[in-house]
Amino acid sequence: MKSPAKSFAARVRKLNQPGAAGRMTALVIPYAWLALFFLLPLLIVLKISVAESVMGIPPYEPLLRLAENATVQIHLTFSNFVLLLRDDMYVVAYLNSVKIAAISTLVSVVVGYSMAYGIVSSPLRWRYLLLMLIIIPFWTSFLIRIYAMIGFLKDNGLVNNLLMSLGVIDQPLAIMYTPLAVYIGIVYSYLPFMILPIYAALERTDPSLLEAASDLGARPWKAFLRVTLPLSMPGVVAGSLLVFIPAVGEFVIPELLGGLGSPMIGKVLWAEFFNNRDWPVASAVAVAMLALLVVPVMMFDRFASRYFRGRS
């Protein structure tokens, strides 16, 4: 029964579980992958954001350079960040992104909550279909849905044609290429991400709690405010983070729907990188964006590890 490789068996036992060798492999592979392709790239961004920009490929000065006396010299510069603060364009884009993301999130909460509540309160035989109609856009191409939005909002698009044929307006409303189009686009694209977690939270709520509340004399509106709403807050928080975080860094929506009047930080980063080929400044923009998102991302992370872990 005893294997000759006793020292190995002893080591395995130290890990406290059988099959330790397999477990080690199972951990090391994804760990190494994520360290190499997620963590390291972020560190490189951080590094390049404090490098000096030069012409050439790659268009930045190496941060570490072996000097002649074999000591490592570090070329640190914060000029890229100073530029971000000095130039109005960056500050405006930064603030504008936060504003657009925050307002869109708020609108999504209101619309998403109402819809999730409507789905939960509808009869069972309808619920299946209604949920499916939320899930389908969730799986449908993001780009195609934005494209559909263009056809919907533009001067001779569906909305304007409809309103003009009804005689409500006689000139097309200029919605495309305005901040309004960006708001509509974000809410439209991310609404399923808001509805699904809220729906899940509402569906889990035990109906007898509402019965108990009304038995104790709470009117329906009071019962909603004091019981349903607090119990569904985890869903609202999850949905809000799922909308706010990607909305801040959004590129496609402001690029295709927005005009020059609504710069967003994701668009600025793209332009710095692809048009100006200024990698250090693009990296500095990325770092600034990360700094903005650190708190919401960590909130999401803590939330996710509690929420997705399941009941083991």
Place this chain on the structure above:
Amino acid sequence: MNGRLPWFAISVLVLGYLFLYSPIVSLIFYSFNESRLVTVWAGFSTKWYGALMHNDALLSGAWLSLQIAFLTASVAVVLGTLAAFALIRFGNFRGRTLFAGMVTAPLVMPEVITGLSLLLLFVAMEGVLGWPERGMMTIVIAHATFATAYVTVVVQSRLGQIDMSLEEAAMDLGARPFKVVRVITLPLIWPAMLAGWLLAFTLSFDDLVIATFTSGPGAKTLPMEVFSSVRMGVSPQINALATIFIVVVTSMVVIANQVAFRRRA
């Protein structure tokens, strides 16, 4: 939550679904338009679908995207399932917090940052190692990295629901750890793995931003082709393409839900 639906709930639902679906429906409608002008109805035609079949740029983009999505989903399912095992089954190992953070953070990382950071990594690697050449491979690596996070979440929640004593019972009856995984755990989590695979495939097939950053010369994915075409203006061929896409996705979602429904019933 019972009784009749209040009127405001009904109107919210009607308005909400109108908002979600009228752009899509109008897009599908105009894909059958005879006229080149997308918004003026000039009679029924399927000619844009025919034109699509001869659009080499879109076709080769679609082929590239399919290959990338297939590879991405396959890599992500392996990595994501392993990561889910580590998070659910390995207890409190050293470095767990960092690992859990790295697994979930890509879920919410803005695409521009993921794209930029990976490109900078690939450039640096190319400078030092002479590898990888940017193109299909680098897109697959980039996509697999963020798709792994989604697969992990899906598999993790299924794995968390499985009673650990099932695996212990199998081991108690003489099955070695590897066999336990093969005959007990995998059969129980494969629906989640399949869902994860489909999710990863869709995310990869759909991605524009990360692919644009990490792609090299000559590798233009379908979303990249569509994006440059849309920038030029609305085109009925894109409507036709979008319609095909929506029909495929819708029927897959419906089938998947029917299967899941029947399994549960």
Place this chain on the structure above:
Amino acid sequence: MAVGAGGIQDKPWTDPKAQPFVRIQGVTKYFDDVAAVNGVDLNICRGEFFALLGASGCGKTTLLRMLAGFETPSAGKIFIDGVDMADIPPYRRPVNMMFQSYALFPHMTVGQNVAFGLQQEDVAKPEIAERVAEMLELVQIGELARRKPDQLSGGQRQRVALARALIKRPKLVLLDEPLGALDRKLREHTQFELVNIQEKLGMTFVIVTHDQEEAMTMASRVCVMNAGMVEQVGTPSEVYEYPNSRFVADFIGTANLFDGVVTSSTASETRVHSADLDGEIVVGGGGTAAVGATVSVMVRPEKIQVVPDGSPAPSFNTACGQVREIAYLGDMSVYHVELPSGKRIQLSRTNLLHTADTQISWDHTVRFEWHPANGILLVI
């Protein structure tokens, strides 16, 4: 309370030369900084039906999982049939376990579940089929072989789990709260069945339970555990009649405990003065406590008799009190009596006549007594 028949006649544990089948030596298990099991020494004999009894969190399940190999002891050793288990993983131990949740594989039929263990040993297919059929007959679910676990009732699931744990004819069978999920009637029925199966197959069973009645009904010996440690090991009647601590006295059945000080101690009796009682307490049997020691005297409710009105009052082990509560249980009634000292005791009487309960009612004053042999001296 019935006493299980399993191997009780031989009492192998009383033979000093016998080699114990399972030896647990100084086993301790820490989870983080908490000792779930703390320095446990136990010997279990071949063919025993051994029960680990205790409240939840007392370490009994952890001990069982260490026998199965799912937990590794932080210190100490476990031998099964003379072999040190330290390096042996669960899948190579001659041990099978029946899980509290049953842990039936949901994607396999009943037959596949039961056959699983044999398939791991490369047993020939015809033999597997034969043994599975035989085993399903033994647990009386032969007709359910093709069902899936979610198509079974709780009692049927329990039988599948048992069959699966027995099919490999393990030397040692571990049962973690095997009857916990069954309703009362089915549980009582199954208890006897389990004992019969164990005797028929001649295997050694170790069962974990928090239900003292279950442990007493089935086990040849009971090990009472508390806070990770063994409080007492003995036959069901030993732990009930002769508990060795206040904890065991209180945990097994109901105990009336009178605290006091030893006033005299001879070879035949010990006398105790207790403020709880207005008389003296006399405990028969050899004195184990020195004069002046603080002790508790434990008396079971059924061993206390009511002195009929008009009879002469005894001179010791007696008191008067007022009846405060009556629990009528059908076969017997339990009376809570408050003594003048404020102490409450319980005494029980079998309801021999239809009208038995009419003689004692609320707020009646009753006098009671007990025989010196029925008191147990517990040194605090």
